[in-house]
Amino acid sequence: MSHLLIYMPALNEAKTIYNVLSSIPKEFFGFDKISLLVVDDGSSDHTEREAMRANATVLSHKHNKGVGSAFVTAVDYALKTKADILVSIDADGQFDVNQIAEMIAPINESKADFCIGNRFLDRRPENMPLIKYWGNKQVNKLVGFISEEKIQDASCGFRAYSREALMNLNLHGSFTYTHEVILDLLNKGYSVSQVPVNVTYFEDRESRVASNLISYAVKTSKISLKCLRDYKPFYFFGIVALGFFLVSFFLGAFVAAHWIFTESITPYKSFGIISLILFLVSILFLVLALLADMLGRIRHNQEKILALIKGQTYEKD
Known part of the structure; x- marks a missing residue:
């Protein structure tokens, strides 16, 4: 039996998480079992209740630990439940859940070990601040330099991982995981596929990770430099x-x-x-x-x- 696990990190997402979870397709080609997982990272609203109402398994952190820690929790759960592929997608509805099939296709077809979404195929996404777009480009260059692979969107949270990739993944940062995962897996010889994805930026939406761009840039640079120190x-x-x-x-x-x-x-x-x-x-x-x-x-x-x-x-x- 092939098992697909779709995971969402959540921090105070009670307004959107039920609709996002409910909109996920109930069937995917090649999979007999589809499971939904939400890691509630210390929410103070009704995120847990709304996720459970959508028939998702909820793992809760008592306090906010960061999306890196939430991802580690999800990876551990994926391995314990014997998931063949783990998909991570945001709980706020920014990404199109119908593109999950496109995200898992390269892994199903043995063309890649993990996939990352690419929000920047031909232009800056609508309503994405120019400074944030520029910052993402600089992070892409840094991660690409360290990994010796051209990375188009190192910070995208819409991803898919094979079981073997998860089994060999080792993370140390709690703030964010997106860059470290790429560097860790590429350093170990795993192949990546970069899949174009649609994204919607809401004008009144504040990023949970990059709300302070200077702090975000400093923290992600520290993580990337630590990876350079460890891998090279x-x-x-x-x-x-x-x-x-x-x-x-x-x-x-x-x-x-x-x-x-x-x-x-x-x-x-x-x-x-x-x-x-x-x-x-x-x-x-x-x-x-x-x-x-x-x-x-x-x-x-x-x-x-x-x-x-x-x-x-x-x-x-």
Whole structure:
């Protein structure tokens, strides 16, 4: 029996969640079982009641933990209930639930291990603030640079994941998960399909994640840089080492040139000392890069072991 699990994170979505859940098609090609899951992330309204009224399973957090934690809860539930594909979609009605079939098709056809929606196929979506559109583009570039894959919409919450992808997924951030998931799965060799999706932005709607764009940019950049540190440690620390070395080299070259022409390093003696210190710092970062690369290999092996343990724990009948 093939099992499709459709999941929604929810924070105070009582006004919309029943209608969104009720509008989801009752049948999908290739699936015998369709389940609905809502992770109520500390709502203070009647979100839980409305979701249950739409025949969804509700898992509630006692307080708001963030969409990253909500996603981890959903992944754990998907593995426990032996779902073959997990779809995540927002509870506010921004996305078209009829496109779920398009989202799961590449996985069903073994063309991809996970799919992410692309809201930016040819233009900026109507009513999406220009600064938010620009910010998304910058995040796409950063995630694409780290993953070495052209990512068109790294922040879209409309996605689908195969069971194998979920089994090998390891997340550490609670604020958001969208970028970390892409980096983690691509780093492990899983393939992605980017599916064009329709989105509606409501003028009076405030984003639960990106309501403060500066804070959002800082937090997502931290997550992405941590991923770069973890997945490409030699590159990450090597760049820092190279930066210190170049500054050291140019300062040292300047002092050396002054000595050649004047036979004295006065008044640039301090420059020579700084150059030597920076050179030693660059050596320390190079050593750190080598150690981090070694630890990265150990981490990679540990994640393989963890995936095997998950496979035994959540083994399908």
